[in-house]
Amino acid sequence: MENATPRKKVTAPSILAAKGGPKIKMVTAYDYPTAVIADRAGADIILVGDSLANVVLGHDDTLSVDLDVMIHHTAAVSRANPAALVLGDMPWLSYHVSTADAVANAGRMVRKGGAEALKVEGGRKRLDVIKGILDAEIPVMGHLGLTPQSVHAMGGYKVQGKATEAARDLIRDAIALADAGVFAMVLEGVPSLVAEIITKEVSVPTVGIGAGSHTDGQVLVFHDVLGLHDGHLPKFVRQYARLQDGAIDALSEFFADVEKGTFPLDDETYSMSEEAARALLRDEPRGDAFDAF
Numbered sequence: 001m002e003n004a005t006p007r008k009k010v011t012a013p014s015i016l017a018a019k020g021g022p023k024i025k026m027v028t029a030y031d032y033p034t035a036v037i038a039d040r041a042g043a044d045i046i047l048v049g050d051s052l053a054n055v056v057l058g059h060d061d062t063l064s065v066d067l068d069v070m071i072h073h074t075a076a077v078s079r080a081n082p083a084a085l086v087l088g089d090m091p092w093l094s095y096h097v098s099t100a101d102a103v104a105n106a107g108r109m110v111r112k113g114g115a116e117a118l119k120v121e122g123g124r125k126r127l128d129v130i131k132g133i134l135d136a137e138i139p140v141m142g143h144l145g146l147t148p149q150s151v152h153a154m155g156g157y158k159v160q161g162k163a164t165e166a167a168r169d170l171i172r173d174a175i176a177l178a179d180a181g182v183f184a185m186v187l188e189g190v191p192s193l194v195a196e197i198i199t200k201e202v203s204v205p206t207v208g209i210g211a212g213s214h215t216d217g218q219v220l221v222f223h224d225v226l227g228l229h230d231g232h233l234p235k236f237v238r239q240y241a242r243l244q245d246g247a248i249d250a251l252s253e254f255f256a257d258v259e260k261g262t263f264p265l266d267d268e269t270y271s272m273s274e275e276a277a278r279a280l281l282r283d284e285p286r287g288d289a290f291d292a293f
Helices: 012-016 032-041 067-078 099-111 124-135 148-154 164-180 192-201 243-260 274-282 287-292
Strands: 024-028 045-048 085-089 117-121 140-145 184-188 206-209 217-220
Touching (some): 032 067, 045 067, 045 217, 067 085, 067 099, 099 117, 117 124, 117 148, 124 164, 140 164, 164 184, 184 192
Parallel strands (some): 024 045, 045 085, 085 117, 206 217
């Protein structure tokens, strides 16, 4: 249901202040119409995720999208002027080469894409990059656990932090990110106990995806929640609709009406005044002139 009254603009500081408060609601969106839907539904954060590589562009992983693609889609979302915070994903190799490059690329996401904050994958190894972006006055959200841009290094999309020492490493990463100044962090694909410990240990909000119910908020992919595809769904996804089925049914009905000649009807057709129609028919061209006409 659409919110009845305009909402106050959500900002990175207001998300930070929500630690321990009402659960943070976050969902992805990749263009103007999906951003409008997400915002009207009450999202606190709209993530323009590099997951668009999978659900919008049909790639097998997120490594296929570059900075220009992310800017293009972030700009489309920002044009919806949502009350939700517009969070852009920094794509693979946009922050891995040098801090200077990362800051310049982050600036492009803000200046050209309209991002109001950026998400960066990785823990302590990304601290210099994160601090550089923060020094440029750009809010940063961290991302720990199953980081899709590390799919090859991880050997696939696998739950992270299941072993004791691996869990301790994630906790250390989370504390380091919070100390560096991120305003929040995503915890993806980690045991619920690890996410619960991190949420208690850090002073910034945690947003879970496949991380249990103890985080400060939750995020899912727009197309997963609404059933806009029939691909594989991780166990942590709950579908609230099957819009793909409804869309197929609607288009099939349209095509059937076209075949039967029942679309368009007279009240779906534009007409001329009788006087103009008579004049057109009276002066209707013939021969070569008619062909040109």
